[in-house]
Amino acid sequence: MTQQVPAIEVKNLTVSYGPVPALLDVSLSIEPGQLVGIIGPNGSGKSTFIKSLLGFVKPDFGDVLLFGEDAEKAKGRVAYVPQRGSVDWDFPITVGEVALMGRYGKQPWWRELSSEDHDIAEHALEQVRMADYRHRQIGQLSGGQQQRVFMARAIAQGGDILLLDEPFAGVDAATEKAILDVLESTRETGRTLVVVHHDLATASEYFDALVLLKQRLFAHGTPEQVMHPELLSEVYEGTLRIFASLQNEAAAGGDG
Ligand SMILES: Nc1ncnc2c1ncn2[C@@H]1O[C@H](COP(=O)(O)OP(=O)(O)O)[C@@H](O)[C@H]1O
Numbered sequence: 001m002t003q004q005v006p007a008i009e010v011k012n013l014t015v016s017y018g019p020v021p022a023l024l025d026v027s028l029s030i031e032p033g034q035l036v037g038i039i040g041p042n043g044s045g046k047s048t049f050i051k052s053l054l055g056f057v058k059p060d061f062g063d064v065l066l067f068g069e070d071a072e073k074a075k076g077r078v079a080y081v082p083q084r085g086s087v088d089w090d091f092p093i094t095v096g097e098v099a100l101m102g103r104y105g106k107q108p109w110w111r112e113l114s115s116e117d118h119d120i121a122e123h124a125l126e127q128v129r130m131a132d133y134r135h136r137q138i139g140q141l142s143g144g145q146q147q148r149v150f151m152a153r154a155i156a157q158g159g160d161i162l163l164l165d166e167p168f169a170g171v172d173a174a175t176e177k178a179i180l181d182v183l184e185s186t187r188e189t190g191r192t193l194v195v196v197h198h199d200l201a202t203a204s205e206y207f208d209a210l211v212l213l214k215q216r217l218f219a220h221g222t223p224e225q226v227m228h229p230e231l232l233s234e235v236y237e238g239t240l241r242i243f244a245s246l247q248n249e250a251a252a253g254g255d256g
C-alpha cells in the first residue's frame with residue numbers, strides 16, 4: 001500500500017479567543033477522499049476547528065497542514081460553506097451570481113470571467129439541482145435551497161477540500177437527503193469533505209469517519225469506534241439525556 005499525504009493534518013492545535021481555549025491540543029489527520037463528520041455539543045469548538053483549517057483564526061499553538069503544505073500556501077485548495085445564520089440574505093444577488101462567486105478567487109482581478117468559468121458555475125448549480133433557479137434572488141429561497149446554492153459556490157471553486165458548517169441545520173427531510181446526495185457525489189470526485197454535524201441520530205449513517213470534539217479531541221475513527229454510549233455521555237453530559245428523551249418522545253408520538 002502506498003503511503004499518501006493526508007489531506008488535512010492538525011498537530012497540537014490550540015486556539016483561544018479569551019482566557020479559556022476553544023480548542024486545546026488537538027492532533028489528527030484526515031485521508032483524502034473521506035467524508036468526515038465533526039460532532040460535539042454546542043460551544044465545543046467545531047466551528048473554530050473549521051475556521052482554523054481555513055486560516056480564519058490564528059492558533060496560539062500548533063500547526064495545520066493541507067496536503068503536507070502550510071495552510072496559508074494551500075488556501076486555494078479549500079472551499080467553505082459557512083453556517084447559514086452567518087450570511088446576510090438581504091444582499092441583492094441571484095443564485096447564478098452566488099455560484100459564479102466561486103470562480104472569482106481563481107484569477108487576477110482585472111480579468112473578466114471566461115465562458116469556462118460560467119460553465120463550471122452552471123454545472124455546479126446542476127449538481128445541487130438549483131440550475132432552474134439561476135435568476136432568483138438568494139433571499140427568496142428556502143433555507144435548504146440557500147444551503148444548496150452555497151454548496152454550488154464551493155463546488156465551483158474546485159477545491160480539493162470542502163468544509164461545511166452544519167449544512168443540515170434547519171432543513172426539511174427531503175432537502176437533507178438532497179444535500180447528503182451532493183456530499184456523497186462530491187466525495188466520489190475524490191474530494192475530502194469535513195462537515196460539522198449536530199445530529200447524533202444520523203452521524204453514523206452519513207459519515208465514513210467521525211471526530212468528537214469538546215475543546216479537546218475525544219475520539220476520531222469509524223462511526224462504530226466513536227459512537228460509544230459511555231464516551232458520548234461523558235462529552236455531552238446532561239445534554240445527551242435530554243437528547244435521548246426527545247428521541248423517545250418523537251418515537252412515541254410518531255405513530256399517533
Ligand atoms: N469570535 C469569538 N469570540 C469569542 N469567543 C468565541 C468566538 N467564537 C467562538 N467563541 C467561543 O469559543 C468556543 C467554541 O465556539 P465554536 O467553535 O463556535 O463552537 P461550536 O461550533 O462547537 O458550537 C465557545 O465557547 C464560544 O463561545
Ligand SMILES: [Mg+2]
Nearest residue numbers: 046047048083
Ligand atoms: Mg458552530
